[in-house]
Amino acid sequence: MGHGDALKKIRYGYSFLCKRLIHVNLQVGYACNFRCRICDFWKEDFHDRPRMTLEQVRTIADRLKQAGPQIISIGGGEPLMHPDIVEIARVLSRDNFGAMICNGWFMTPVIAKALFSAGMYEISISVDYADPAKHDAQRGSRGAFDRAIRALRMLNEARVHPEQRVHMISVVMDDNIDEIEPLIRLSREIGVTYLVTLYSDNRGTKPARSPSRDVSAHLLALKERYPEFVAVRGYLERFTEAVERGGIYPCQAGRNLMNIDSQGQVTYCIDHLENPAGNILFDPLEGILARLEAQQRENACHGCWTSCRGTAESLMYGGHFVRNILDYHRMTRPVPLVR
Numbered sequence: 001m002g003h004g005d006a007l008k009k010i011r012y013g014y015s016f017l018c019k020r021l022i023h024v025n026l027q028v029g030y031a032c033n034f035r036c037r038i039c040d041f042w043k044e045d046f047h048d049r050p051r052m053t054l055e056q057v058r059t060i061a062d063r064l065k066q067a068g069p070q071i072i073s074i075g076g077g078e079p080l081m082h083p084d085i086v087e088i089a090r091v092l093s094r095d096n097f098g099a100m101i102c103n104g105w106f107m108t109p110v111i112a113k114a115l116f117s118a119g120m121y122e123i124s125i126s127v128d129y130a131d132p133a134k135h136d137a138q139r140g141s142r143g144a145f146d147r148a149i150r151a152l153r154m155l156n157e158a159r160v161h162p163e164q165r166v167h168m169i170s171v172v173m174d175d176n177i178d179e180i181e182p183l184i185r186l187s188r189e190i191g192v193t194y195l196v197t198l199y200s201d202n203r204g205t206k207p208a209r210s211p212s213r214d215v216s217a218h219l220l221a222l223k224e225r226y227p228e229f230v231a232v233r234g235y236l237e238r239f240t241e242a243v244e245r246g247g248i249y250p251c252q253a254g255r256n257l258m259n260i261d262s263q264g265q266v267t268y269c270i271d272h273l274e275n276p277a278g279n280i281l282f283d284p285l286e287g288i289l290a291r292l293e294a295q296q297r298e299n300a301c302h303g304c305w306t307s308c309r310g311t312a313e314s315l316m317y318g319g320h321f322v323r324n325i326l327d328y329h330r331m332t333r334p335v336p337l338v339r
Contacts, residue, residue, distance in 0.1 A: 005163075008069040008095070008096075008097070009069075011068050011069050012068065012069045012070075012071075012097070014068070015067075015068045015069075016315075016316070019255070019256065019316055020067070020068070020255075020256070021067050021068075021070065021255070021256060021257070021258060021289065022070060022071060022256055022257075022312060023070060023071045023073065023256060023257045023258075023308060023309075023312055024064065024070045024071070024072045024073070024096075024257075024258055024259075024260060025073045025075060025257070025258070025259045025260070025270050025308060026052075026060070026072055026073065026074055026075065026092070026259075026260045027041075027052075027075055027076055027077065027259075027260065027261050027262045027270075028051060028052045028057070028074060028075070028076060028077075028079055028082045028085070028088060028262060029049075029050075029051030029052060029076050029077050029079075029081065029082050029262050030046040030049050030051075030076060030077040030262060031051065031076065031077045031078065031081045032076060032077040032078040032081065032103075033078055033081065033103075033105055033106075033141065034078070034103055034105070034139045034140055034141050034144065035139070035140035035141070036138060036139055036140065037138055037140070037207075038138070038171060038173070038199060038209060041076065041077055046077075049261070049262055049263065050262065050263065051082055051262055052082075052088075052262045052263070052264075053084075054084045054087055054088060054091070056263075056264060056281055057084075057088050057091050057092065058091055059264075059280075059281055060092075060260065060264065060280055060281070061091050061092055061094065061095065061096070063280050063285045064095070064096065064280075064285070065095055066285050066286070067285065067289065069095055069096050069097060070096045070097070071096070071097045071099055072092045072096045072097070072098055072099065073099045073100065073101065073308065074088065074089065074092065074098065074099065074100045075100070075101055076102075078102060078103055078105070078106070079100055079102050080102050080105075080106040080107065080111065081106065085111075085115075086111070086114045086115060086118050087118070089115050089118040089119065089120050090118035090119060093118060093119030093120055093121070094119065097121045097122075098118075098119060098120040098121055098122075099120070099121060099122040099123070099124070100115070100120060100122070100123045100124070101123075101124045101125075101126055101169060102123070102124075102125060102126070102151075103125070103126055103139065103144065103147075103148065104125040104126075104144075104147050104148035104149075104150070104151030104152070105141070105144065105147045105148075105151075107125075107147075107150070107151035107154055107155065108154065109154050109157070109158060112151075112154045112155045112157075112158035113158040113160070115158075116155075116158050116159050116160045116161070116164050117160055120164065121163065121164055121165065122164070122165045122166075122167065122332075123155050123165075123166055123167075124166070124167040124168070124169040124195065125148050125151050125152050125155070125166075125167075125168055125169070126148070126169055126170070126171070127145070127148050127149070127152075127168050127169070127170060127183060127186075128170050128171050128173070128176055128179070129145070129176055129179045129183075130179045130182035130183050130186060131179065132145035132146065133145075134176075134179075135148070149186070149190070152166060152168060152187075152190050152192050153190055155192075156190060156191050156192050156338055157338045159337055159338070160337075161334075161337075162334035162335055162336060162337060163332075163334045165192075165193065165331075165332065165335065166192040166193070167187075167192060167193050167194065167195045167230075168183060168186070168187045168190075168192055168193075168194050168195070169194075169195040169196065169197060169307075170183055170194075170195075170196050170197075171196075171197055171198075171199050172196050172197070172198050172199060172211060172215060172219075172239065173199045173209040173210070173211065174209050174210060174211050174212065175209075177211050177213060177215060177218060180196070180218075180219070180222060181222055181226075184222060184226045184228055184229050185226075187228050188226070188228045191338065192228075193228050193229075193230045193331070194226070194228050194229045194230065194231075195230065195231050195307065195331075196219065196231055196236075196307070197306045197307035197308075197310075198210075198239055198242055198243075198304070198305045198306060198307075198310070200247075200271060200303065200304035200305075200306050201303075202247070202271040202272075202301070202303035202304050210243045211243060212243075214240050215239045215240055215243060216236055216237050216238065216239040216240040216241070217240070219231070219236045219239060220233065220236055220237065223236065227330070230327070230330045230331040231307075231311075231327070231331070232311050232314050232315065232324050232327040232328055232331070233320070233323060233324065233327055234314030234315065234318040234319070234320060234323075234324040234327075235305075235307065235310045235311050235314040237314075238305060238310070238314070239305065242304075242305035245302065246302065246303060247301070247302035247303040247304050247305055248302055248304075248305045248310070248313075249300075249301075249302030250299075250302070251269075251296070251299055251301055251302060251304075251309065252296065252309065252312075252313050252316070252317070253268040253269040253296065253299070253309055254268030254269075254277075254292040254293060254295045254296030254299065255292070255293055255296045256309075256312050256313070256316065257269070257308060257309050257312065258277075258292055259273070260280055261273060263279070263281075264279045264280045264281035264282070265278075265279055266278055266279065266280050266288050266292070268292050268295050268296060268299065269301075269309075270308070271303070271304060272301070275295070277291035277292045277295060278291060311328070315328060
């Protein structure tokens, strides 16, 4: 993280100001050791989908160079179940800003150090309840909470550069609003920062789990009290609106965000895999991006307000630009290494 990363940041900033593609969700495989109640990737529809090969990742990384550096969020399934995950992180981080959300079960000190040494900028561990029993029940696996907390500690101690960040992240739902403050306090005790994303039932047959109270007011009050809660205020301010309206419209997915599944199929959104704009392994990226932009213009979906689109859209299209940029700086600024 030196001169080359400074150039990446300049190019990324240019793409941001021009409102171009800046974020890619990449599913390296759908295998998962958990059976989360709020996810359907572990279910039968995804059982026969092979994981992405390292050679395919190299091809994707080469193709994405045309669009400039991206934030590439490596996901699954559970990304740490991929045997080549460290090398995948290295390949994608060479010209992009690597990020990952995982459940923490397979994290070890060796893997944590290897991921950060490979160039990852940000790794988040998903924790939805401060009560271990509730978290374990949600994940369908006893001990999930303890493993997640250990993973956060391992990752925080494994960072090799101050710009690398570790977050705890929670999906805000109908039954965990009162768990958010204890989770922020736990994040502070561990020495990491805290983020949230709003639950979406927009894919598959997931049940409705949206909170019913004024969630924006609650989260913004917590943000005022806890500097560890680093989510962008412009994003949090629209949670209540998203709950009441079933999402936020218009959606800029396809223009500023795209999804790549484990076999290279490109869609504008992780919740809409049914209409690919092409396959990045075989089709020219220029044509894929043109089709994605056309899909975005025709897209009437407003079924979510998840962080993958909400943070970027709040910064690009929302008001209070300076305030939101300052919040984003707090989310990404260097923090001292653990000694």
